[in-house]
Amino acid sequence: MAAVIKGKKLPTGIRKKNTNSFEIRVKHDGKTYYEYAPTLTEAKKKRVDLKYRLAHGTYIKPTSYTFDEWFNFWIENYKMNSVKIGTIQTYRNYYNSCVKERFGNVKLDKIKGADIQAFYNDLVKSNHKLATIKVIKAFMSNAFKQAVKDGIIVRNPFDATNLPRNTKPEKERKALTREQQSLFMEYAKDSYLYNLFAVMLRTGMRSGEIRGLRWSDIDRKENVIHITRTLKYINGQGFMDDTAKTKTSVRDVPLMADTMNYLENQKNYWSFKVEKIDRYLFCTVDGNPISVQMLQTEIDNVVGKIHEAGQDFPRITSHVFRHTFATRAIEAGMKPQVLKTILGHSSLAMTMDLYSHVLPDTKAEEMQKIASIF
Incomplete structure (x- = not known):
């Protein structure tokens, strides 16, 4: 019997998991693939997208990527031809110096908002400038946002975080007399x-x-x-x-x-x-x-x-x-x-x-x- 919500049958391959989640199922080559979405509208779109990716060989198993693997995939496939070379170099520099050791070997779906918030706090404690933290937040959040779009994770953990406030006064710009x-x-x-x-x-x-x-x-x-x-x-x-x-x-x-x-x-x-x-x-x-x-x-x-x-x-x-x-x-x-x-x-x-x-x-x-x- 098909699942029902508000008196209407749910589309084939979609069922409601809980208050904030819909499960998507697609069969391909004898296997069943699952993804999740927070709303029915997004679930419908994701199911169409999942079927397309499976048919064209571009499907990525959600739990197969560490953040290091996903970051490099995101750079090469989504950023290489859309932003300046210097911007990509900046992302890589900040990633290698601040992010990789902390999150590089962690699976994408295991990184939560609380982990990011703790990361922010540690950056502040180690005297990183707010401007630096903002750059790190920008590219990491963007990478996670793309992972959500691709159905690799359900939510962007950065949505549950707050940037630390600037606790140090900005240094006055030096100019020669x-x-x-x-x-x-x-x-x-x-x-x-x-x-x-x-x-x-x-x-x-x-x-x-x-x-x-x-x-x-x-x-x-x-x-x-x-x-x-x-x-x-x-x-x-x-x-x-x-x-x-x-x-x-x-x-x-x-x-x-x-x-x-x-x-x-x-x-x-x-x-x-x-x-x-x-x-x-x-x-x-x-x-x-x-x-x-x-x-x-x-x-x-x-x-x-x-x-x-x-x-x-x-x-x-x-x-x-x-x-x-x-x-x-x-x-x-x-x-x-x-x-x-x-x-x-x-x-x-x-x-x-x-x-x-x-x-x-x-x-x-x-x-x-x-x-x-x-």
Whole structure:
């Protein structure tokens, strides 16, 4: 006798298990396959999908996957051609450093919301930033969501969790003072990356953007730098061009005269002519790309020279040049909306949140503009 719910017969191959679950049964090649769904509507869809996957050889036994196996399957089949190469590398890096040891050998259907919540708490205890936890949550939850769609598990365990609140104040974005900026550039004069430092300070370009710059991106006619890509290093593959960080990261940055001078100097810095060969504008003496590590080493070398001269100077990263550019721009009165476009931020709120520390210095001056009204 067929199962009945609310006076209606359930479709063939579906029966109600309990209040929140329907069992799906499909026979194929002499075997019976089972899956589950929380509603009758989803159960009907899953049964059609299950029959299709069995007929086409794409069925995955729900209990056969550990999270490690599923994560790699998800990356290769669902993400490889839909997100940036750099994003996939980020997922893999976070997975290998934070997730694999904890969940890699655990079966998908054995990972519960309580396990994820405990994982969150341990990440907080080990001083991981909230931003890092958010990235981990994003790709893990996405992987589980796909597993639900594929009928491998019934529910996404992340639906039963809450992200920890940010218990630590965000560190203020560091920017060089005018004096520090001049001091650094003075001691960087003998560096093979002197021109790169100078251009970063005048454009606010990201590290990957300037390291991935080619001479063909310099538009003398329109007097702009076309930023369309970022340089990435992928383990096992080497350096490659990746798409820009976001849609708004694809942009044109206006060229100032002195910025063009530094770019011209770089074009002729090495013996080969960079505009006639497919090399990056900023490269090594052999024409090879500059890695993040090489850039940081050169910054540290310059700071080391400043220390050797008996002067105090903070340890900085390449991103400080971007913050310094933005700080100088706000100090000079550049409109936030214009700065947002030049930096390639996706929203004005992002620009203002990052550089609000500059505004207190200009509040009094701005208030004076309306003093005469009263």
